[in-house]
Amino acid sequence: MSLWVDKYRPTSLVKLDYHKDQANHLKNLVQCGDFPHLLVYGPPGAGKKTRIMCLLRELYGPGVEKLRIEHQSITTPSRKKLEINTIASNYHLEVNPSDAGNSDRVVIQELIKTVAQSQQIQSSAQREFKVVLLTEVDRLTKDAQHALRRTMEKYMSTCRLILCCNSTSKVISPIRSRCLAVRVPLPSVEEVCSVLAGVCKKEGLLLPPELARQIAEKSGRNLRKALLMCEACRVQQYPFSPDQDIPVTDWEVYLRETANAIVSQQSPQRLLEVRARLYELLTHCIPPDVIMKGLVTELLSNCDGHLKAEVVQMAAYYEHRLQLGNKAIYHLEAFVAKFMAIYKKFMEDGLDNFMF
């Protein structure tokens, strides 16, 4: 029994549930023969990967779904060995180069070179190019992105790239201009609801529309999350009730409590407690920027309108630091401490005004 997310993932462009126009465009794109590099971007859970896989299937047929996991080891010029996991079919290769950290440039160059240099065996039956799918392009170092630019041009004849990322803001413009950009927006609440309903129907379950709507809203229109939530609801209680509690992940609850702890008391001791909680989140593999974002959202909902602008500005400042700096905890903690200071001052001022 696999997850609903995987089980009911559409496998061809015609079967997609939403953004059908875009699906048609992609279909036409493939059929007219020439196929440029693609840059697929959009928020998580919008269906980028699903679309890409559908596209590949359209290109090469069902053979693309025979995936195998390969462990490749690459030696950098500085004799450092890198282990990279790739997912490949006969026609395409998927790799997440940001796994390699600072040496992603080498990974990109080596992998694309090996793929591009080997010709397709039966070029009559298939397309004359292979596809390299790079995920998380926005996490690539600038170095790697520049290397990618060169590689893209060089191997254009034998290899097409599909780049996948959340936001193009971190992709350098030379790459953006070399690719056909395809934005995959989030599905609307209604679309999420209909997908949920469809999945539940196939599972033989009855999903009350209210619950579906609630899940859709709570998931932030992230379809993957919505489906996972729905499945968790199913585990929690079966005949669904319309006003059922929707299970939230532990870390989100934990983060909310952390935010509450910050709001309820501002003192050095509390800062230490918050630090311990942040560490706890980090050990559970919640990335620092996600923590930051979650904290800000929770804190904003807790604080007065006057403070919001300042808090957000601070959050932006430290989020930036977080991206540039080495040790996330400094910046997370600086944000928390700063918020404490501002909040405390605000509360004390408010108290003073109240007194007089």
Add this chain to the structure above:
Amino acid sequence: MSKLSLRGKQSSGKINNWVEPSFGELLGGVNRTLKKGPLSGESKTNRWPSTGDQTEKQSRKRKVDPHVSNNQISVPSEAYKLDQDEPWVDLHAPQSQAELAVHKKKIEEVESWLRVHLDKSKKGGAILLLTGPSGCGKTATVQVLAKDLGFHIQEWSNPSTTSQYKMEDLFTQSFDPDSRFNSFHGSSQTGLFQEFLLRANKYNRLQMSGEKLTEDRKIILIEEFPNQFYRQPVCLHDILRQFIKTSRCPLVLIVSDSLSGDKNSRHLFKDVLHELEIHNISFNPVAPTSMMKVLSRIVTIEVGKSSGRISVPDKAALDLLCSGSSGDIRSAINSLQFSSFTDKSLERRLWASKKGKSSSAKPAVRAKGRSKSSKSTDMQVESPAIGGKDASLFLFRALGKILYCKRESYDSSQAPKLPPHLTDHQRDKLLVDPELVIERSHMSGEFFNLYLHQNYPDFFTDVEDIARTSEYLSDADFLTAEWSSRSTMLEYGSSVATRGLMHSNSSRAKANCQSTTGFKPLHKPHWLHINKTYRENYLTAQSLFLNFCLTPVSLLTELVPYLAKLTNPMRNQAQIAFIQNVGHISQKRDPGRLRLEALGDKDSGILDADSENEETSAAQHLEPSTTPGNATTESNLSNSQDPPGELSASQPQPASSEALLDEEDLLIEDYDSD
């Protein structure tokens, strides 16, 4: 023999001698015992392996002109000349408790321990561990006490050369017919060490005719350990365990604090300190006053003996020596001796060249000769250069200096005032120089910042202040973010962090509001561990859930946490375990679950790691620091002696044991010490 030629010899002998004290650690012990013979009439130390004497002679021959050494034994009338060749450290080795530069309480502590355990009626062995920085009088104390209490010392010394191994074989053969069989494996240092303990324990010294019969009490003294034990402490522990069971006389271990890194021999005993009931007495560096006393005593004796050939360093010069030696009396005496011989050509050359570099403005004064005033100015420039020991701080103290940020009050009249809108930032003068502290802590600024970050909130009371500090720490990290400029920016980063931290603490702005907070325990930073776990889990997740084809972020924030909520079969064992570990965060769990690791005052820090391979080196370096419990007890022990709240800048600083070593360096060091 003309007088001229004699002097030539003499000075050549002296050159050798001047070189010698730098190897004090190596040869000092050997020298000391040899010297004591003629001085005290009988040798009390009984060395084993017995070839020790051979080595002494050999090494002696190597370093000193044989002519001179012959003189020494055969012609006692030339005592003065000989004395001149002798390091003053040995010449003026303390003969009584009064002469020891160690604190009285410490001597008493050691003495009472020895008294108790030398008592014949008591069964079983006991082990005393003396620790402290080098040159603080550990060995001297034991030797003086040996004299006072009337026991003799049987000392282990590492056999060091191959020739000695042969000697050793001869020796054992002559006593033990079976030894022919064990001579091969028996010649490993470990084996010899074990055998030494056994024999030293079992047999008394042979009574030579003419010796007093009263001295049947003895202790076993171990100052150096076979290198093998540093690699396999367990081996030593086993030997000690066995010793404890069977022994009849107390064993004294002397360990210097100043061995580098985690090869520190203190770590040898960490694990068994409680199990074997090892009594640990930790010595402090020699206090300036008692060192002053010793130095002036030596000076007066030497001046009396030398009849004017030795120039007398004045008080200021002695003060300088004291402070320059950072509590190491051996080094202080050596540099005193060195700086006292003024009328030798070699030394003039040496000084002149140094002079030329350091201050070219004073050649006229130099040339005029050695009037006293010029002497003292010279001393001020030179003596740190000659005999000065690198002052360094243990991490614990370095952190204390920054976190407690002592300030000195201005005279209110002449203090510069800030304009009214900036009065918040008015601070008294700092007593410490943050950059110097970092330099002496022997850590990279990055790691020092981590330590500061771990510990600073305890020292603050105001949230406003803490927000400013955290901002400075964030700045410091940001400064070093750029990889290419990091080496330069590291210093600035740590400077920003330390100074920012000290300035932000407004509750410690004035000199007089310092003592409000008592002692706060310091802890080791969590970050490296956290970061390591984070990366590990990250990678594990990716490899375990590879077939989901998800980006790591959505994998870890969406899929894994929900998988934890689903009862979905078809997962293998590893995946289930991972989901249990990472997907679940227990809400009730105490946020302080992370065990705080106290930082002992002698602990060395986590070693340097390049950011590129941070995770790997962090992994390596965290291992030694994860031995549970010991750090806490150790810090308790030593804290009771000198609470860092009482730190004052005038106190001598102990030599530190930290070194920034890569794995490679450590390996090299291993081989060197063989």
